[in-house]
Amino acid sequence: MFKGVDFFPHGTKIPVMEWRRFCVGISLIAAMLAIALLSTRGLNFGIDFKGGSLFEIQTKSGNVDIADLRSRLGGLGLGEVQIQGLDDPRDALIRVEQQEGGEDAQQAAASKVQNALGEEIEIRRVEVVGPAVSGELQQAGIIAVAVAILGILLYIWFRFEWQFGVAAILALVHDIVITMGLFSLLGFSFGLSEVAALLTLAGYSINDSVVVFDRIRENLRRYKKMPLVELLNLSINEMLSRTVITSTTTFLAVLALYVFGTEVIRGFSFAMLFGILIGTWSSVFIASPFLLWVGIKRDWSGAVAKGTATGRA
Amino acid sequence: MLHFERWKIIAIAVVCLAGIIFAMPNLFSKQTVDGWPSWMPHRQLPLGLDLRGGAHLLLSMDTVELEKDWLLTLRGDVRKQLRDARIGFTGLGITGNSVQVRIAKPEQTERAYAELKKMVQPLGNPILGTSGEDIEVIQIGPDALSVRPTSQGMQQRLTSAASASVETVRRRVDSLGTTEPTIVRQGENRILVQVPGFDDTRTLKDVIGQTAKLTFHAVHPRSTAEEARQTRVPLGYKIYPSDESEGGREFLLEERPVVSGEDLVDAQPGFDQRTNEPIITFRFNQSGARKFGRFTKDNVGVPFAIVLDNKVLSAPVIREPILGGSGQISGSFTVESANNLAIQLRSGALPTKLTIVEERTVGPSLGADSIEAGEFAVTVGTIAVAGFMIFAYGLFGLFAVIAVLINLTLIIAAMTLMGSTLTLPGIAGLVLTVGMAVDANVLIYERIREELRGGKTPISAVEAGFTKAFVTILDSNLTTLIAAIVMFWLGSGPIRGFAVTLSLGIFGTIFTAFTVTRLLVSLWIAAQKTRKIPAPI
Numbered sequence: 001m002f003k004g005v006d007f008f009p010h011g012t013k014i015p016v017m018e019w020r021r022f023c024v025g026i027s028l029i030a031a032m033l034a035i036a037l038l039s040t041r042g043l044n045f046g047i048d049f050k051g052g053s054l055f056e057i058q059t060k061s062g063n064v065d066i067a068d069l070r071s072r073l074g075g076l077g078l079g080e081v082q083i084q085g086l087d088d089p090r091d092a093l094i095r096v097e098q099q100e101g102g103e104d105a106q107q108a109a110a111s112k113v114q115n116a117l118g119e120e121i122e123i124r125r126v127e128v129v130g131p132a133v134s135g136e137l138q139q140a141g142i143i144a145v146a147v148a149i150l151g152i153l154l155y156i157w158f159r160f161e162w163q164f165g166v167a168a169i170l171a172l173v174h175d176i177v178i179t180m181g182l183f184s185l186l187g188f189s190f191g192l193s194e195v196a197a198l199l200t201l202a203g204y205s206i207n208d209s210v211v212v213f214d215r216i217r218e219n220l221r222r223y224k225k226m227p228l229v230e231l232l233n234l235s236i237n238e239m240l241s242r243t244v245i246t247s248t249t250t251f252l253a254v255l256a257l258y259v260f261g262t263e264v265i266r267g268f269s270f271a272m273l274f275g276i277l278i279g280t281w282s283s284v285f286i287a288s289p290f291l292l293w294v295g296i297k298r299d300w301s302g303a304v305a306k307g308t309a310t311g312r313a
Numbered sequence: 314m315l316h317f318e319r320w321k322i323i324a325i326a327v328v329c330l331a332g333i334i335f336a337m338p339n340l341f342s343k344q345t346v347d348g349w350p351s352w353m354p355h356r357q358l359p360l361g362l363d364l365r366g367g368a369h370l371l372l373s374m375d376t377v378e379l380e381k382d383w384l385l386t387l388r389g390d391v392r393k394q395l396r397d398a399r400i401g402f403t404g405l406g407i408t409g410n411s412v413q414v415r416i417a418k419p420e421q422t423e424r425a426y427a428e429l430k431k432m433v434q435p436l437g438n439p440i441l442g443t444s445g446e447d448i449e450v451i452q453i454g455p456d457a458l459s460v461r462p463t464s465q466g467m468q469q470r471l472t473s474a475a476s477a478s479v480e481t482v483r484r485r486v487d488s489l490g491t492t493e494p495t496i497v498r499q500g501e502n503r504i505l506v507q508v509p510g511f512d513d514t515r516t517l518k519d520v521i522g523q524t525a526k527l528t529f530h531a532v533h534p535r536s537t538a539e540e541a542r543q544t545r546v547p548l549g550y551k552i553y554p555s556d557e558s559e560g561g562r563e564f565l566l567e568e569r570p571v572v573s574g575e576d577l578v579d580a581q582p583g584f585d586q587r588t589n590e591p592i593i594t595f596r597f598n599q600s601g602a603r604k605f606g607r608f609t610k611d612n613v614g615v616p617f618a619i620v621l622d623n624k625v626l627s628a629p630v631i632r633e634p635i636l637g638g639s640g641q642i643s644g645s646f647t648v649e650s651a652n653n654l655a656i657q658l659r660s661g662a663l664p665t666k667l668t669i670v671e672e673r674t675v676g677p678s679l680g681a682d683s684i685e686a687g688e689f690a691v692t693v694g695t696i697a698v699a700g701f702m703i704f705a706y707g708l709f710g711l712f713a714v715i716a717v718l719i720n721l722t723l724i725i726a727a728m729t730l731m732g733s734t735l736t737l738p739g740i741a742g743l744v745l746t747v748g749m750a751v752d753a754n755v756l757i758y759e760r761i762r763e764e765l766r767g768g769k770t771p772i773s774a775v776e777a778g779f780t781k782a783f784v785t786i787l788d789s790n791l792t793t794l795i796a797a798i799v800m801f802w803l804g805s806g807p808i809r810g811f812a813v814t815l816s817l818g819i820f821g822t823i824f825t826a827f828t829v830t831r832l833l834v835s836l837w838i839a840a841q842k843t844r845k846i847p848a849p850i
Contacts, residue, residue, distance in 0.1 A: 003850050004707035010766060056679065103373070103668045110672070111515070124679035126514065128672040133371065144803035151795040159788055193738060196808045199800050200745065200815065203793030207749075210792060211756065214785040242759040245705060246752040249698045253748030256694035257741055262679075262686045264363065265741050272745070 008241035016236050017229045020289035027286055031174055034181020041184050046191030046267075047127055049141065051098035051134035053110045056091065056125035056263065057117065063089040072116050078109050086263055091124075093263065095189075103130040125264075141195045148199050149173070152206050160213060167290035168209045171282040175205045179275055193268040201275030204250070208283035212239050216288070220296070228296065232288045240284070247280040315776055315835040325828045329719050335726035358729045361736035361810055364684050366677030367509040368517055372482070372667040374502040379474055379665045380410065380467065387412045387448065387460055390432055398428045411461035419456040426452055429460055436469050471502060474664040478504055481663050485520045488656045504667065512676045518669065519653055527577060527595075527658055528570035529605065530618045532628060538563035553618070555625035564625050566618050571608045576601025580658035582651040585643060591651035594641045595658065602638025610634040621654075687740035694744045695721075702751055706758050709850045712833040713754035719829050720750050720821040727817050736810030746818030752789070753826035756782040758850055771846045772838065779831055786826060790819045 016023075047054050057064070066083050073081045073094065082095040096113060099105040110128045117123065129137075149169060157165035176198055183190050215235040223231060254276065258269035317325075338346045338357050346355050362369050384407050391412055395402050401417035402425070416422045429450045436445050447466030453459045462470070475498045482504060483496045495507040508517060530553075533541075538552045542563075546552060551568040555561060580595040597605055608617070609631050618628040619642055626644045646654070675683075698717070702710035721743060728735065761778030769777065794816055801812035838846060 001847070001849075002703075002707035003848065004703070004705050004710055006762060006850075007705065010762075058678075103670050107518070107669050107672075114515070122676065122678070124676040126672060126674040128669070130668075130670040132373065133671045140803050144799050147802075148796045148799040151799060152792050155792060155795055192808060196738065196800055196804075196811055199796045200793075200811075203796035204749070206792040207752070207789040210789045211785055214788060218781075238763070242755050245755045245759070246749075249701055249751045249755070250745070250748035252697040252701060253694040253744050256690045256697060257744045260686050260690040260693060261741070262683050262737070264683065264737055268738070268741060 008244060010241065012237045012240060013233070014237055014240070015233060016285060017233045017289065017292065019285070020292070023285035024289050027174055027178075027282070030181070031177050034178050034184070037181050037184040038177075041187075043180065043184050043190040044187050046189040046194075047095065047098075047129045047134070048191040049134055049138045051106065051129050051131050053096045053106060053113065053126070053128040055094040055096075055110075055113060055117075055123055056086075057094065058088075058122045058124050059090045060120050060122055064092040066092060069094070069117075073113060076109075076112050076116060078112065091263075098131065098134070103132065106130045137192060141192065144195060145176070145198060145202075148202050152202065156206070156210065156213075160217065161296070163291060163294045163296050164213050164217075166294050167287050168206055168213065170290045171209055171287040172202055172205050174286055175201060175275060175278045175282050178278055179271055182274055183271070188267055188270065191267065193265065194271050197268045197271035197275065201272060201279060204275065205279030205282060208243060208246075208279055209287040211242065212236060212283055212287065213291075215239050216291070216296075228292060232292060236284055236288055243280060243284060247276055251276050315772070315779070315831070315838060317832060317835055322832065325832055328723075328824075329829065332719065332723040332726040335729055336722045339725055339729065356729050356732075358725060359732065359734045360680075360684070361734040361739070362507060362509055362673070362680075363675050363737045364680045364687075364735065365509055366512055366675050366680035367507065368511055368514045369671075369673040370506040370514070370517065370521070370669055371499070371671035372478075372504040372506060372521070373670045374471070374474060374478060374504070374664075375666045375668065376471065376502050379470060380462070382665070383462060383467075383470060384410070384412060387432075387462070391429060391460055394428050394432060395425060398424070400425045400428065408459075411459045413453070413457060413459045415454075416456045416458065422452065422456050422458065426450060426458060429458060432460070436465055475502070475504065477664050478667065482506060482521055482667075485656060486517070489516065489520060503670070510677065512674050514672060514674045516653075518672075520656060521667065527574040528620045529572045529608075530566040530568075530570050530620055531608070531612070532616045532618055533565040533567070534615065536565055538565045541565050553620060553623060553625050555628075562625075564618055564628060566620070566625070570620070571617070572597060572601045572605045574658065576604070577658055580655045582648070582655045583641070585641075588643075590643060591646040591648050592641050592643045593646070593651055593655050593658070594639065596639040599638070602636075605638065605640075606634060606636040610636070683737050687737060691721075691740065691744055691747070695747050698747050698751055702754070706754075706850050708837070709754075709758055709834065712830050712837075713751050713758075715833065716754065716825040716829040717747055717750050720746065720818065720825045723821045723824070724814060724817045727821075728813065733813050734810060735814075738808060739810035739814045742811045742814030742818060746814065746822070749793070750818060750822040750825070753782075753786045753822050754830055756786055756789075757826065757830070762850060765848050765850075771848050775834060775838070775849065779827070779834075783827065786823065790823055794819045 064085060066085055069083050069092065070081070073083070073096075078096050078099065080097040084093045084095075085091070086093060094113065096109055099109045106128050110126065114123060149172065152172070153165045153169045156168050179198065179201065180190075183194065212235060215238055216232060219226070219231050219235050226234070251273065254269055254272045257265065258273055261269055335354050335356070338354055343357065346357060349355065388405060388407060391414055392405060395414070400421050402414050403417055404413070404415040406413060414425075416425050432448065433450065434447045436447055445463060445465040447469065448460055448462050451459045451461065479496050479498055483494070486494045486496060486506065486508060489508075489511070491508050491511045493509060495505065497505050499505045506517075506521065511517065533547065533550055536547065541547065541550070541552060546565070549568055550565055553564050553566050555564060576597050578596050578598045580593055583592050583594050584590065585592045613631050613633060616628045616630045619626045626642060695717070699714040702713050704710070706713065724743065724746065757778045760782045761774050764774035764777045765771065797812045797816040797819065801809055801816070804812055834849075837849070
């Protein structure tokens with residue numbers, strides 16, 4: 001019978017914890033760059049959060065003439081109009097910024113664009129979001145990310161110790177901040193579905209950390225005397241094959257979505273693809289060092305063992 | 314852990330079979346399924362607007378206007394109440410969100426208070442108990458009274474305005490002849506309109522949005538609008554602009570209409586027999602016909618104004634009394650605009666202006682592309698993951714793939730039974746589930762390999778793999794479930810669809826890993842002829 005290829009080397013002894021300063025350093029730099037980008041360039045918010053209108057169009061014959069579209073729509077006096085070609089040369093995406101003058105002004109602008117596009121262009125998708133709704137969605141997005149983080153923190157606190165919760169959340173915030181930073185760097189549109197991707201990524205990244213934490217807890221019971229650094233190293237190495245294999249399967253699935261999906265879920269699947277990579281990185285190289293620094297209670301009755309103290313023994 | 318009692322095996326088989334049966338109709342077209350015998354399941358997964366194409370509009374009611382309207386009515390009521398009781402008053406007016414009145418003789422204030430108190434209506438259900446009153450009367454000075462809507466009263470107004478608006482919008486949308494539109498109140502002052510398969514939002518918006526308030530007014534007998542502008546507008550009159558058909562003239566009309574749109578029972582588009590121009594013919598109910606008849610009888614030779622949405626459509630001269638209660642409106646209509654206006658007149662006026670605050674429309678061709686792309690992504694994703702799993706774990710990998718396929722089937726069956734709609738992000742959730750669901754199996758199999766390396770016999774290694782991985786699988790999946798629940802709670806339409814498939818996927822993952830995979834593994838062990846079972850993975 002075919003037993004499968006056990007391709008991943010076992011009994012690896014990658015000294016992850018010895019590299020912790022270097023790895024956490026890299027992550028810290030990346031996170032700081034991301035924060036700097038987010039606070040200067042900011043995110044290219046989609047119309048969900050910024051208001052305005054979006055049109056996905058397709059020509060009835062021939063390719064889209066973007067320059068012609070730009071000149072036709074630029075003359076309408078609607079402020080900033082972005083036109084982006086899509087994979088299919090017949091398709092394009094038009095974004096019109098939010099208009100001054102409340103809800104009705106958005107509708108008026110949208111109908112101006114529709115008139116200007118004329119008969120030879122088919123409008124395949126229209127989204128118009130007014131200032132009231134975009135404000136609410138913004139708020140809902142922030143609340144959702146905050147509540148999800150809090151909920152996960154509480155769950156891990158309940159299932160493990162608070163130290164695990166804090167370490168996992170730090171790793172999670174790291175993943176989210178860097179992913180958002182990448183969106184800012186690339187200038188990709190950031191909307192509601194990208195927030196959904198961040199939440200999924202939160203669940204996924206925690207999932208990875210939890211699996212390692214579970215093993216740490218198990219090893220803490222099994223090797224009562226093993227120095228903490230060694231124990232964390234052992235746990236990470238033991239789970240490495242699983243981490244890599246699961247990340248691969250999830251990555252493969254999302255890659256199919258990214259390659260074959262339509263424009264609507266492009267941003268979502270891109271965020272997920274990157275999120276899987278960064279989530280894997282953080283669960284291996286970031287979460288455990290954080291755990292070491294926060295300190296783990298080794299023994300339910302004993303005092304909190306500071307990682308840096310026992311870890312050097 | 315590996316031993317299954319007979320009833321458990323049967324239970325697992327029943328669940329999987331039920332999943333397959335209820336998911337099955339989704340593989341066929343609607344026509345095929347309709348032709349199936351009645352004992353077979355017919356229910357198919359409804360597709361979201363982003364997949365089948367359609368229009369989604371979020372409308373907002375104007376609460377400020379609603380309150381203003383109420384205050385105007387209240388002012389009239391106060392006037393009438395005090396007049397009927399023969400109490401003199403001065404300075405009746407609206408201040409902020411209340412109607413204030415000064416009683417001419419302070420000694421009558423108490424009696425006036427008692428009179429105004431009669432206007433107060435209890436709120437809520439008379440059987441289940443009341444929940445306060447709609448307005449409150451407060452004495453704010455020795456001779457001053459204030460009548461003010463309570464917040465519960467305002468709430469109730471809003472609720473009844475919302476249900477009236479929903480009904481009106483429904484009638485208007487139905488007149489377009491579309492199938493299964495969804496029209497519901499959302500939150501405090503919003504109305505959600507979803508029309509599947511209809512992407513001509515312009516017509517939709519025209520039909521929904523226009524207030525179409527038709528009224529008939531008496532024209533001031535002597536003064537014109539220009540004269541009134543120069544001197545002053547006489548009490549009870551108002552200047553109205555006119556439609557293009559009247560050359561942009563202004564009219565001085567009595568503010569109170571002779572007859573209003575509520576008395577209209579029918580309106581139909583038609584053609585003028587002489588000029589062949591599009592017109593609208595209308596008919597009043599009995600009271601409208603009486604009022605209109607009396608007015609036209611008293612005013613032969615005098616012009617009157619037909620006003621639509623506070624704009625004068627036309628101001629014909631009354632040639633003879635119109636007693637039958639029906640008539641026709643001509644203006645510069647096109648066939649289409651006459652048709653739309655007739656629909657609007659028929660479906661009645663909205664209690665308040667509705668503003669479009671969000672619009673999302675997907676054309677049917679894009680929806681079809683999305684379905685195709687989604688199906689392709691699910692297929693390719695599943696094949697890639699399946700290939701990888703079989704490469705990594707051989708026969709046990711195949712078991713995992715079977716578990717994932719059953720998982721997908723169960724998700725689709727559950728969604729079909731729940732009647733939740735499949736959206737494009739929902740498909741993304743399915744693809745993601747395929748990738749993440751095998752994680753449970755990866756955890757188990759890696760554990761088995763670890764135990765084998767630790768020197769355990771194959772059977773006890775398999776046993777330990779399932780037992781020890783269980784907690785980890787539970788923990789790691791529940792955290793994702795938290796994120797999914799938050800998304801469901803936050804989510805508007807499509808995101809909700811994603812949250813639903815993701816959560817169902819998590820339950821499906823836990824279920825299949827510990828029943829389907831485990832059962833397959835135990836069956837495999839039972840099928841081994843030798844006592845010494847080889848290491849399976």
